[in-house]
Amino acid sequence: MFEQLCKTLDKDSMIKAKNRLDSLSKPLESLGWLEHVIIRLCGIYHTDSPDIMKKVMVIMCADNGVVEEGVSQVGQEVTSIVAENFTRNITAINHFTNYMKQDIHIVDIGMSSDSENLNIHNHKIMNGTCNMVKGPAMTKKQALDAINIGIDIVKEMKSKGYKLIGTGEMGIGNTTTSTAILHVFTGYDLDLITGKGAGLSGEGLEKKKNAIMKACQINLPDKNDPIDVLSKVGGLDIAGMCGLFIGGAIYGIPVVIDGFISSVAALVASRICPNCIEFMIQSHGSHEPGTKYVFEQLGMEPVLNMKMRLGEGTGASMIMGIIDLAFYTYYHMGTFKDANVEQYKKHE
């Protein structure tokens, strides 16, 4: 349904960027992924010299009814406390974004409690999803509404001049919902893909696997219908981030994947609208065991391998800093002519 709205990458700008990179005084393609990401961003922006200075982390906050099954070490109230803390400049992502001069945009897309904090943008679909062990987490309409909110936020960020959007989330219980979605899409064994999230005990891990199993048995999500999967065993944070990825393709802005939950949202987006993969940028491989399988499905490889599992968009934020470094080098480095060196030749 979104496919025909997607923008395309401009091959001509990509070729120009590649030629510029090959003219720089270094072995061909020796900056590896940095060159790939430069070329792709030039394609997305239809120019070989995009201005990518202004960046924003969009953090989707939501609660998950499944938390009542004991799948998390901490209670659902932590979601809104941390969301408030994002606006108090004390969390990890605040310091990542402060350090790298990125902005931050906090969205309540379904927290259980209501906030009057004007820095938490209220796009609440409902006060936390229902417990997926007892029925669908939300209706299909609610999932679609959350996706559309993500898409609209990309439009809004674009109108504010942002050139690169990072995805982040806060939602107690969301490794459970993410693992459930991955399980439905791929059929991978829960023992293989279920992790301890923010720090579960062994007993907690069993509860988590049981909850996912029961949720799948009771809801029978149809793996060929991504909205069905998302609504039955997903979460509003995932749906909102899924909308960000689709919005990236619709409005022609690169959107950066963060860790496990964000990568599952990217996977859902790619199942709804395969074109949007071209607008996604990978960052880190989270410590969650499901991560490698999600990236396999996306046909991507994480470029940071720091065993982080904090969420909040910390990996996405870090890679946006590295993309800045890549463009700084692309714009300033000397060519072979400047360097008095003969250009390297290409061998296949």
Add this chain to the structure above:
Amino acid sequence: MFEQLCKTLDKDSMIKAKNRLDSLSKPLESLGWLEHVIIRLCGIYHTDSPDIMKKVMVIMCADNGVVEEGVSQVGQEVTSIVAENFTRNITAINHFTNYMKQDIHIVDIGMSSDSENLNIHNHKIMNGTCNMVKGPAMTKKQALDAINIGIDIVKEMKSKGYKLIGTGEMGIGNTTTSTAILHVFTGYDLDLITGKGAGLSGEGLEKKKNAIMKACQINLPDKNDPIDVLSKVGGLDIAGMCGLFIGGAIYGIPVVIDGFISSVAALVASRICPNCIEFMIQSHGSHEPGTKYVFEQLGMEPVLNMKMRLGEGTGASMIMGIIDLAFYTYYHMGTFKDANVEQYKKHE
């Protein structure tokens, strides 16, 4: 011979750093490798609040006689041209270090041509090594002299107030020497570990493998004597970087590994003086196929996976920027108390 000179890490400072990290409002250990590196640097500096602001990239430049075997796409003259270019602010590493406010220190430890450029520090052992296919690349004394130069440079950098040293190199032919060292130490098949370096043709790759094979046959390096291996089939850039790693342990300064050549130098250092591993910090996994085997030997895993193969210290420089971000977060992030959240519990 260096072992008894090595400093040790202060466990007390490491425990304090760990306690501070655990008090920050995030799931325990959820910053992954960033937490490990913070704790280790606190151990190295014997304080839980080190000042790591001042950083320098030390780039060892040297030529390799084996280049006459056709193991490189470009000629030996490129080493000194690029070394000059480091001082002209036009190379990739210049822009990495400019962007991240790191200094750069260029060392001629054995280039074939002589430079009068005062920004290229002259510590030349010889005008390029001998062709290892015809005999030892250098004498054991020359290898040891180069190691001692590396150690002395760490002392000098420490006296200038640098807190973190990155390693880089420029030396046409040095993936050949690095691969030869790895081959001798591990016995791994050359087909497995030999790569195309800066861009060899298939024919060039065969020449490279043949040269390594011949060099090993003619010199019979003793894998249990790392200085023997280094002098017979190594290079002066590798020896100098090996000295940097050993110097890190002697003077108590963390030294960052760059890509393939640098990691081989770290491996040689670890064989000479196992203690120095604690003072090494990994960065990226280069695209060179031998890289993963070197890191296996070192018992480390690269944390950046960007398929870079540029050398010059670009990966080390990048990770020094990320270490800055890690410490910025460590120093500024709020605690659980600040955050109104109950501290996460540890489960094994």
